[in-house]
Amino acid sequence: MRDLAAADRVVYGYNKSASGARTAAREGFDVSNDLDATLQRANNDSALIVIAVPMGAVGFVLDEIVAKVPNCGITDVVSVKTPVYRAIKERGLQDRYVGSHPMAGTEESGWSASKTGLFVRCAWVITYDYAAECEAAGQSVPADWLRLFIDVNRMIMTARAETVPSQVRAHDEAVARVSHLPHVIAEALALVGDNGGVIAQSLAASSFKDATRVAGTAPELVRAMCESNAPALVDIIDEFIGRLQDARESLSGPEPSIKEFAENGHIARTRLVARSGARRGSVSPVKISSRPVLRFHPGGNNWLAQLKQAEDIGARIEIF
């Protein structure tokens, strides 16, 4: 909302919390505590609706949209896409829906934790399962859906993020690895550190604090993302435990060695930093993204194959 307003786009919102709505309104943002009025206004404007609520509230919001907003395209910024897409399909909304997920944030939440520029150069996932389903069924993708896809991409561009296409399942497996697992690790490490008593607490320095930072997130939010992505996350936790057990075994012998583990981990970390986000060490004031870019035209020749290719190589897209 801050980024769209800063770019002079018309943007307004609804907040269930009256005090939350007032806080934003006091800063000059057009935020209401009246859901019916907000949905009516959105319908009159044919606005793009952005659902930004915890997973548990998505069904309620969609029911309201079904009942009151026949005109609007829908996106969401929930961190798990499978249950959102299931809720969308249960209500037959898939031709009005393009999912999204910005990979940025802090351990803080609420309006006061938001800021203009939070999403600059972050990966912002855009989903396109409906288009793939149309293709698989031998149907052409409706023009309205293509316009919605372009509109969601425009919103992402306005926030100066990088649009990374992914289908729902691949997204959920990837975020289980790179986001939900780090949250589980942070909670478990905080518990193990705490179990060391005050001397361990006193000695905890930056390696510990960085690795547990996201345990500072409100527990309800951690629960919402981890529990709603449980099937993917359980598999990833098992993979992670397997790596730890390998390290543990190699430390248990008479001559402990984690040579391969430490060297391969170091290489993996180096590769990940090289691939995600802006290049470090660039002296140019214009930051160069290290994500490859794929320029395409939705609905153009071979466009869906291009989108899938972008997903396979973790590329960002630019629409022309």
Next chain:
Amino acid sequence: MRDLAAADRVVYGYNKSASGARTAAREGFDVSNDLDATLQRANNDSALIVIAVPMGAVGFVLDEIVAKVPNCGITDVVSVKTPVYRAIKERGLQDRYVGSHPMAGTEESGWSASKTGLFVRCAWVITYDYAAECEAAGQSVPADWLRLFIDVNRMIMTARAETVPSQVRAHDEAVARVSHLPHVIAEALALVGDNGGVIAQSLAASSFKDATRVAGTAPELVRAMCESNAPALVDIIDEFIGRLQDARESLSGPEPSIKEFAENGHIARTRLVARSGARRGSVSPVKISSRPVLRFHPGGNNWLAQLKQAEDIGARIEIF
């Protein structure tokens, strides 16, 4: 070295690497590549020798000290204290030794990664096993050792760190929890992220980057600390795997819930942040430590009991 020089203390050093020594010398630091000459000079000055080498080189350095430096007190800044203290005792140097370990650093290493003020307000552990052993044997602690303890504390104060007393075994268990485990986690998480391919790499954001930051450390250094603390670390990895398995189980059922896990982890994290280092949110330009302080006089009435009490509560000490 930078902090001591900045405080106008006489400080000089030896670096095995000729280019490393030259780099420091070009910045005006008194660093030599001649070990014999440096040790001779230290002996003539009755200097405090600070051993800052990887664990694998400690034995060699101690042998050189035994052969050439009868006069000097010894400390070290190695991250694991049990094998250092074993090497000290094997050479009968325990009455000339007070171990230490500053809990600060980055994933970088080498002279260029050092900076003045790196240790400000960090916990800097000081060990006192020899004094405890003297007491257990019914012997009084030699005055020379007490002077050495005071001298090491003075060095720590000069770096503006906080002196936290700990015996060797308690230190090694605590750092296995709060430092070596985070390093193992970072390597394992980097491998799991990498295994997700380019889409996972592209989506990795701050939670992943923070949790894997220390996998950027040179693998030899990670190996040196983890392998030399293997017995304590294996137990801690097992404890951590146990926590992960609990979380995994609670995510595997028909109604996944990590309510307790997330809430307890959040509380643990909050407590750890409250206890370690400077208070956040203080508006005073004088940062207040959140570690309790215990003021005492080495050799004074009940001083060893006070030191043990400080260790039990993770306190910093001030010597008067």
